[in-house]
Amino acid sequence: MAEQNVTGAPCEEFKEAVCMEAGRIYDSCSDKDCIEDLRIYFTAENQAIVDQAVSIKTKEAEVVAVFLDVEPVPFNQGFYSVDMTFYIRIGLDVYPVVGCLPTSVFGFSQFCKKVILYGSEGKVKTFDSTMDRCTCEPISKPLGLPKAAVQVVDPIILSCTAVDVCGPVCDPGFSLPPCLEPIGGGCYNGVCVKKRISVSLGLFFIVWLQRNVQLMVPTYDFCVPGESNPGGGEESPCDLFKKIKFPTAEFFPPRLDDLCQEE
Numbered sequence: 001m002a003e004q005n006v007t008g009a010p011c012e013e014f015k016e017a018v019c020m021e022a023g024r025i026y027d028s029c030s031d032k033d034c035i036e037d038l039r040i041y042f043t044a045e046n047q048a049i050v051d052q053a054v055s056i057k058t059k060e061a062e063v064v065a066v067f068l069d070v071e072p073v074p075f076n077q078g079f080y081s082v083d084m085t086f087y088i089r090i091g092l093d094v095y096p097v098v099g100c101l102p103t104s105v106f107g108f109s110q111f112c113k114k115v116i117l118y119g120s121e122g123k124v125k126t127f128d129s130t131m132d133r134c135t136c137e138p139i140s141k142p143l144g145l146p147k148a149a150v151q152v153v154d155p156i157i158l159s160c161t162a163v164d165v166c167g168p169v170c171d172p173g174f175s176l177p178p179c180l181e182p183i184g185g186g187c188y189n190g191v192c193v194k195k196r197i198s199v200s201l202g203l204f205f206i207v208w209l210q211r212n213v214q215l216m217v218p219t220y221d222f223c224v225p226g227e228s229n230p231g232g233g234e235e236s237p238c239d240l241f242k243k244i245k246f247p248t249a250e251f252f253p254p255r256l257d258d259l260c261q262e263e
Helices: 044-051 178-184 237-242 256-262
Strands: 016-040 055-072 079-095 103-118 147-152 156-170 192-219
Touching: 016 079, 044 079, 044 103, 044 192, 055 147, 055 156, 055 178, 055 192, 079 147, 079 192, 103 192
Parallel strands: none
Antiparallel strands: 016 103, 016 192, 055 079, 079 103, 147 192, 156 192
């Protein structure tokens, strides 16, 4: 009997080599940043709550967007600087009176980071079928720049500090990008403050440069999906539930020795 693969089709021998277009990663790096005293900006409404605080506790931090700009490095052909701007949404519990329930507010922080990676050379422009039919402007990569991408996990909050300022001071703040305004909840520039809140965060991310290139790859056969369950109700919910393994690990958290063995 022939060995079966995950799709249920028999494993086949190598048939031919075909040319495919794929994104090849030319260079990448990972980073572990400790960001100290990162200022949190609030809307005028949330800043008024923070100004009356006697105690503040940070709850969570979430990276909601990262914008990347790629520029060639002068006198270093094939190398590019990748400027990343992280927008981090931070939730806090604000205590106006000792012993009272807190008020939950959130603010935004902005963090910039630059890395230099090798992205090879290219002078072509890439056009695809995602043309804007209103402006008739095609989406392209000018000057053959490689594509930059970043993966990031939500930051770890290390500390939080509140500093009183002498009288209300109107900060210039910063403007959220238009795509983030729906979750921002208001304006973040020109807000008068009596307290400035800063946090220290631990941030992990991986960034890379890639180009679309044509690669020769071996093929075996077409990927034919397996058949779905046409009936949709042949198995009862209890029958499906019986196939789920008991989540023992959820009831017995791992010990330190177990975590060391996994590493």
